[in-house]
Amino acid sequence: MTRMIRATALLVAIFCLALASSMTAQQPPPAQFQQSEVDAYRKTLEPLFMLSRGGTAPGMAACVMCHTWQTSLRFALDTPATDSGWTVEQSRKNLAVVTRLINTKDPESSRLLSKPLAPDAGGLGHTGGTFWRTKEDAQYQMVLKWIRSFPADRFVPAPEPTVDFTFFRSCVQPIFQNPREGHIRCSNCHNAGLIGFAPVPADGKTWNDEEAKRAFGVITRLIVPGDPEHSRFLLKPLHPEGGGSYAHNGVRRWATRKDPEWQMLAGWVRGQRTGTSCS
Numbered sequence: 001m002t003r004m005i006r007a008t009a010l011l012v013a014i015f016c017l018a019l020a021s022s023m024t025a026q027q028p029p030p031a032q033f034q035q036s037e038v039d040a041y042r043k044t045l046e047p048l049f050m051l052s053r054g055g056t057a058p059g060m061a062a063c064v065m066c067h068t069w070q071t072s073l074r075f076a077l078d079t080p081a082t083d084s085g086w087t088v089e090q091s092r093k094n095l096a097v098v099t100r101l102i103n104t105k106d107p108e109s110s111r112l113l114s115k116p117l118a119p120d121a122g123g124l125g126h127t128g129g130t131f132w133r134t135k136e137d138a139q140y141q142m143v144l145k146w147i148r149s150f151p152a153d154r155f156v157p158a159p160e161p162t163v164d165f166t167f168f169r170s171c172v173q174p175i176f177q178n179p180r181e182g183h184i185r186c187s188n189c190h191n192a193g194l195i196g197f198a199p200v201p202a203d204g205k206t207w208n209d210e211e212a213k214r215a216f217g218v219i220t221r222l223i224v225p226g227d228p229e230h231s232r233f234l235l236k237p238l239h240p241e242g243g244g245s246y247a248h249n250g251v252r253r254w255a256t257r258k259d260p261e262w263q264m265l266a267g268w269v270r271g272q273r274t275g276t277s278c279s
């Protein structure tokens with residue numbers, strides 16, 4: 001029994017460590033919030049983040065099940081202090097995280113709205129699943145109203161750089177087919193479906209335009225233009241000790257961010273690498 005408790009305590013300690021390191025890595029910019037803003041956020045958005053739709057699968061799990069530190073994403077909430085939710089101090093911190101995912105100048109473009117929205121209703125697509133079938137959904141409308149309650153110039157994200165398709169074709173796609181020693185190809189596992197950014201070319205050699213465009217569509221969903229550090233594509237195959245995701249059911253292609261290939265891809269995500277030259 002004692003041993004179990006000790007093991008649990010150790011696990012908790014490891015979790016806290018990871019939490020601390022991920023938090024320093026993604027400190028939101030200092031933002032001042034009125035108490036009334038924190039209260040409104042607690043009343044409107046937090047119940048939505050906690051709400052379970054009856055399962056652990058995408059589109060059913062509560063946002064908070066995935067959006068704490070484990071994902072290393074920008075949308076990383078503090079782990080709720082108790083089962084009933086966050087403390088006021090935590091909410092204040094979380095509000096700084098959440099307001100980086102909204103655009104008060106162009107509310108409907110907010111990632112907080114467009115990620116959980118169905119792609120055929122204008123959503124971006126979301127590994128966490130579709131939560132809102134249409135923009136008429138009551139929850140969608142509630143979040144939209146909350147974003148509109150701020151002055152238009154309050155939270156406006158910096159414009160995103162363009163991520164180059166030609167560079168993707170020339171320098172990124174070949175990575176999916178060329179495993180490193182002892183690894184298997186990304187294409188073995190990412191051939192089709194929601195995370196099928198690495199289809200095997202139909203002719204067995206090179207991707208035609210249509211295949212390449214489809215793959216580009218999937219991979220751009222898994223990156224945050226301008227922000228390689230929080231881009232899923234650059235996190236998943238990166239070793240956890242080098243700052244990568246806590247879990248990946250596939251390979252760890254890069255030990256650290258210093259890997260030249262990681263650097264090249266980061267340059268591409270920042271919009272700095274374009275064209276056909278990979279060196």
Ligand code: HEC
Nearest residue numbers: 058061062063066074075111112115116125126127128131
């Ligand atoms: C099953 C896990 C899971 C659930 C549940 C989930 N998400 Fe996600 N979410 C992810 C993953 C993984 C990503 C990163 C990949 C992507 O963008 O599709 C993500 C990305 C996002 C992003 C983009 C973050 C950024 O940096 O731009 C937003 C916003 C978001 N989710 C909102 C939500 C909201 C709101 C809910 C609840 C209604 C929710 N998610 C539920 C897993 C989940």
Ligand code: HEC
Nearest residue numbers: 127184185186189195232233236237247248249250251253
């Ligand atoms: C052995 C199979 C396997 C291989 C090989 C593999 N992956 Fe994965 N990958 C998975 C599985 C399964 C998931 C979903 C579960 C998870 O997130 O770990 C995943 C998830 C991902 C995600 C997150 C997708 C999302 O929707 O959020 C990315 C990005 C990713 N892999 C990139 C890669 C890259 C790049 C390679 C090649 C360098 C690769 N993977 C190789 C199995 C694999």
